Amino acid sequence: MVMSEVMVTLRGWHLALAHAELQALLPTMTVTSTPSKRWYAVEGPMSVEGIERALEPAANVESILSHATIVEWNGSYEGVMDIFQTSLQQDINGTVSTYTWRHGKKIDGCSLSSLSKMCGGALVDFGNNIDLEQADQTFGLCSDAASSCILAGWFVGSTPSAFGAERRQATERPFFKPVSLDPRLARTAINIACGPISTNIVLDPMTGTGGFIIEASLSKRNGVGLDHNSAMIEGAQSNLKWAHDGEDSPTCVLLRGDATALGTFLPQHYHGHIAGIVLDPPYGRNSQGSYQPLELLEKTLMSAKDVLAKTAGMVLILPIHPMTVFEESGFHHDEIKPLHGTFSEVQRMLSVCGWTIEAMFTERVHKSLTRLVVHAKFVLLN
Ligand SMILES: C[S@@+](CC[C@H](N)C(=O)[O-])C[C@H]1O[C@@H](n2cnc3c(N)ncnc32)[C@H](O)[C@@H]1O
Structure with missing residues (x-):
């Protein structure tokens, strides 16, 4: 009992x-x-x-x-x-x-x-x-x-209910791309990265169709999403407005900008106030990254240092080759085979950029693709 x-x-x-x-x-x-x-x-x-x-x-x-x-x-x-x-x-x-x-x-x-x-x-x-x-x-x-x-x-409160994201499934939005994240994963990632609701700002440096920022906004978090592709930003803006029944988001904005130069592209008032990053970098032929995937990740993590609060959380989503363990957080690092580079390289770059891995999860996307969901913490040491 x-x-x-x-x-x-x-x-x-x-x-x-x-x-x-x-x-x-x-x-x-x-x-x-x-x-x-x-x-x-x-x-x-x-x-x-x-x-x-x-x-x-x-x-x-x-x-x-x-x-x-x-x-x-x-x-x-x-x-x-x-x-x-x-x-x-x-x-x-x-x-x-x-x-x-x-x-x-x-x-x-x-x-x-x-x-x-x-x-x-x-x-x-x-x-x-x-x-x-x-x-x-x-x-x-x-x-x-x-x-x-x-x-x-x-x-306490209501009887069991569903998350209720059916209406805003990525495929229902005005602007859909195959890269669009499922609202449940997007919302879960934000909550893990940012913790309790506060005035903290959530940053999605590669926002694509705006999956994270829609969920940040609907949960009344302050947030900013960036993408270097203006067509993506326009599409993400129409998605965000659509999620608010045609109104502007009261707490989140979307801006065109380069994730590898966050200090330049994020307006000054965000600097030092980014307390949560949700990062879903591009892979495959639907994205138009100008760097090799690992180089882009490293440059993004480096540039994030210019805008982060003294302590911050991050959820990083990386494509990996299929693994047998899907729902557990405890698995051996050497089982992880990223689509790009090795997991040791990813670990090294996280550590060089000041991030400590807190936990990792895998999620099956389809037969030949799995996602690695990395939860990491940043603490500025001086
Ligand atoms: C996998 S998609 C993100 C998908 C997104 N989570 C969603 O729900 O739609 C990656 C995005 O990163 C953007 N991107 C690639 N390089 C970038 C850079 N240097 N700065 C900003 N955005 C970049 C791409 O244009 C693409 O939209």
Whole structure:
């Protein structure tokens, strides 16, 4: 059994990235794994409301539950109900209801609807009024087939929901190119690179169709995107406006400029205030880089030093040859085969430019291409 004041459930296609996003948005909290790969206990100084606000921009947070309990299914409804008593018996303002959902298949012999009815009965016994249409508070029950566990607790905010990026899929935008990033990956990368929402400025030095800047803007972050190709900047601007229903972004701008000379192309007021970089350099025939890929990366990282804040985060996305491990963050560096150069060269250039690798993830793009997602930190030493 695991109990926690707050438990977060994750959705999404990539659990290692989802976990990294959760930790990045809650840097002062301890995020602890549980028997289910999609459920995390969150403990520390923040209030429940503070956690809810901090997780608003997340791409991978499915729900937040308070007074939560996880129990392994042992075949006995009574046994499970005994363990859920503490979670159920809370001081509740207003009416209540229950909500069930599953991660994976059903757990053999366990009916969530039966458990839900029993929880409803217990809530009435504790003096609560049920309202199935519009309850003030909802008690959630989730099963996880892989661990054979059940999670119960009170929803903080809404019941489980999707990220809701379907409407702004890259292919739906006015300006689409095959290089356009998926909104979920773009949003996740920004959150990992930048951490909690603040006045920090997100920089996308090679913005292409604007995938990162759209997500930065929709999550109300300050951001600036650059591309040396004016057709890309025009297209990205139309995409950004489209994402805001025809209005200008209140927090982000897109400028034509060269990523290898950021000190020159970024207006002075950004200098020293860039606290997060999201970098998706070109590869393949859809891009028009003027340097060899590794040279372009190194020159970009060098020039970033002119504009970075004293501490900054980065998510760098690099094309690599397919690997067998896709969803884990722990794998051997010598397995990584970049499309351009060697991984040791990439490591060396990150280190020379002041970056320390925090974590790495891989994501399959298609049969012959994988992405390496590198999370790095920059600290100015004097
Ligand atoms: C892989 S694409 C970025 C795709 C982008 N993440 C998106 O969602 O559309 C790389 C971009 O880098 C741009 N680029 C290449 N060299 C550049 C440079 N020196 N300065 C600025 N942009 C550059 C290319 O024009 C291209 O649009």
